[in-house]
Amino acid sequence: MSKFLLLNGPNLNLLGSREPEVYGATQLDDIEANCIELAEELGHTLDCYQSNAEHELIDRVQKAAKDGVDFIIFNPGAYRHTSIAIRDAFLAVDIPFIEIHLSNTFAREEFRHNSYFSDIAVSCLFGFGAFGYDLALIAASEYVVDAEEE
Ligand code: DQA
Numbered sequence: 001m002s003k004f005l006l007l008n009g010p011n012l013n014l015l016g017s018r019e020p021e022v023y024g025a026t027q028l029d030d031i032e033a034n035c036i037e038l039a040e041e042l043g044h045t046l047d048c049y050q051s052n053a054e055h056e057l058i059d060r061v062q063k064a065a066k067d068g069v070d071f072i073i074f075n076p077g078a079y080r081h082t083s084i085a086i087r088d089a090f091l092a093v094d095i096p097f098i099e100i101h102l103s104n105t106f107a108r109e110e111f112r113h114n115s116y117f118s119d120i121a122v123s124c125l126f127g128f129g130a131f132g133y134d135l136a137l138i139a140a141s142e143y144v145v146d147a148e149e150e
Contacts, residue, residue, distance in 0.1 A: 001043055002070040002144040004137070006035050008050040009057060009077035015102075015130075023102045026130040035073075035133050042141040054079060058089045065093035071140045072097040073133065080105070080115045087116040096143065098136045099124040 008028060011018060016027035032048040039046035047069075049060050057079070064072060072090075074097050079086055090097060097117075104127030105112040118124050122143060125132045 001045065002141075003068060004039055004044050004046045004140060005060075005064050005069045005072045006032065006046055006048045006133070007057065007060060007072055007074045008048075009075060009079045010052040012075060012077055013050050013052065024129040031130050031133050034130075035137055038134055038137050039141075042137065044141060044144075046137075054083055054085060057086055061086065061089040061093055061095075064095055069095055070144050071095065073100055073136045073140060074098070074117070074121075075100045075102070076117060080117060081111055083116055087120065090117065090120060096122045096147075098122055098140060100132050100136045101126045102129050102132060103127060 012028055015023055015031065016025055028050060035048065036046050051057050051060065057076075061072070072095050074090075076083065076086060076099065080099070080101070099115065099117045099121040101124075105115075106126065115124075123139065125136050125139075128135060
């Protein structure tokens with residue numbers, strides 16, 4: 001059994017009402033509830049956290065290390081494109097993570113193409129909407145099981 005953390009950044013608390021044509025109609029509460037259930041089915045535990053504040057996301061990544069979290073699924077929102085400070089937090093704790101985005105950021109404005117996370121992530125998922133979180137969780141589960149066997 002592994003400990004997972006689902007971390008969502010700024011404006012993702014508005015999922016469901018925020019630009020539904022880009023981000024879909026599913027609310028964050030429903031994504032989180034679904035992920036907790038799926039994690040349990042896969043034999044793991046999952047904590048969820050969302051913040052609009054950079055320092056709170058950094059604090060939560062640092063706390064994950066103290067709590068012994070094995071894997072993080074992270075949608076940084078717009079911090080993907082700006083936050084060296086959150087990148088440094090991930091480098092400091094050295095917890096493997098998947099970077100996930102509901103939309104395909106590469107098919108959008110050019111400023112959304114750059115990421116401060118993709119090169120240090122285990123992998124990245126784009127453009128599958130809310131279903132992407134299921135895919136990320138299944139991939140994370142495979143990753144920790146493989147790591148345990150090594
Ligand atoms: C997003 C993509 C970001 O560019 C944007 O700032 C978001 C949402 C996504 O999930 O598609 O807030 O992370």
